[in-house]
Amino acid sequence: MLNGTILDVAVGLILVFLMLSVACSLLTERIHSVLDTRAKMLEGALLKLLGKEPGSPFDGVKRHALVSAISHPRIGMPSYIPSSTFTQALFDTLVPDGREYQLTVKRLRDAITQLPTTSRAALLVLVNAAEDDVAAARTHIEHWFDNAMERLSGAYKRHVTIWIFGLGFVLAAATNADSILLVQRLEHENALRATVTAQASEIDTAGQKLPLDQEQIDRMALLFWDTDHVVTAEQTARYPRALRQPEWSLSWARWLVFKIFGFLMTSMAVSLGAPFWFDLLGRFVNLRAAGAKPPTASKPVAASP
Numbered sequence: 001m002l003n004g005t006i007l008d009v010a011v012g013l014i015l016v017f018l019m020l021s022v023a024c025s026l027l028t029e030r031i032h033s034v035l036d037t038r039a040k041m042l043e044g045a046l047l048k049l050l051g052k053e054p055g056s057p058f059d060g061v062k063r064h065a066l067v068s069a070i071s072h073p074r075i076g077m078p079s080y081i082p083s084s085t086f087t088q089a090l091f092d093t094l095v096p097d098g099r100e101y102q103l104t105v106k107r108l109r110d111a112i113t114q115l116p117t118t119s120r121a122a123l124l125v126l127v128n129a130a131e132d133d134v135a136a137a138r139t140h141i142e143h144w145f146d147n148a149m150e151r152l153s154g155a156y157k158r159h160v161t162i163w164i165f166g167l168g169f170v171l172a173a174a175t176n177a178d179s180i181l182l183v184q185r186l187e188h189e190n191a192l193r194a195t196v197t198a199q200a201s202e203i204d205t206a207g208q209k210l211p212l213d214q215e216q217i218d219r220m221a222l223l224f225w226d227t228d229h230v231v232t233a234e235q236t237a238r239y240p241r242a243l244r245q246p247e248w249s250l251s252w253a254r255w256l257v258f259k260i261f262g263f264l265m266t267s268m269a270v271s272l273g274a275p276f277w278f279d280l281l282g283r284f285v286n287l288r289a290a291g292a293k294p295p296t297a298s299k300p301v302a303a304s305p
Contacts, residue, residue: 005187007288012186012196013269014281015203016177016223020266021274024167028160038079038156039072045152049145050090051118058119060093061086083142083149090141105132161271168270169263175223176241178262179269182222185240196222201285 032038043062050058061067062077066085070078094111095103105127112123126144130137171177186193221241229235229242233251236244244255269277 004288005193007284008193008197009183009186011200011281011284011288012193012222013179013182014277014284015196015200016182017266017269017272018274018277018281020168020171020175020177020270021164021272021277023171024164024270025274027167028163031163032160036072036075036077036079037159039075039077041152041156041159042079042081043075043077045148049119049122049148051116053116053118055114055116056119057090057093057115061089064089064092080149083145086145087138087141091138103134105130105134105137108134108137164273165267165271168267172263172266172270176225177223177266178259179265180258180262181240182262185222192222197288200281201288203281 046061047058050056050061052058062071067078067081067089068076070081070085072078091103091108095107108127109124112120112127115123122144123141126140127137130140186196224241225243226239226241229239230245231239231242232245233247233255235242236255244252246252
């Protein structure tokens, strides 16, 4: 293949990965919004911090007015709690009359010593490190909570990535987005390659976040199964998007294995996320538009005296 063809194949692949990434990201966001996943994971993180035993401050923090005001009605927990809100809710739970009377580190320490073991140890370390400074105790607990939320964010991102990978495989199978087949078709079908790269250039220029609609995808004839044909091994080249007829042979088994492997490659690419592919598409389209770098003119060599 020529360098220009390699770039066009890469642009076509990136376009497919971008479309599927956007679709998977939207689906994942909607599903987790319905399931209140972030709020449930936050509840689990708070239980780990404050303990599940009777007498732990978890219930008081959860029912605190500042937390309840931003909670989801179905689960009674918000998706996110600012560290200052958490600390105020915790202090009000530990020392309920702390606003009416002066809140001191000694009163906080006395309240913490009455807590179950799980929540007592870490809070005592943080409060003791503040000596007699309530503001310092507040700052220590806020940093402790922020560190826990950073770990929660990392766990949530990993959770979402797994979901996007799974949805990517499902969408790849549903749309016949087989990476191996796509490379072969883009390499050998000149008209298809030209159509796809032209569409990719328009998308990058327009800066669209949702790349293509159903009609544009159908017109490219790149994705989706050819439902009009169920072909044999001899007809595969003529109908590349068609489903292979089950033959229970080594040839059919090999086709199925490579098909699944192609879908897995696509789902792994999709799990990298739409922003990654959108940025990469812009880079490749600009590289393709720039063309080959002109040769540098050699400097004349001075004649020796």
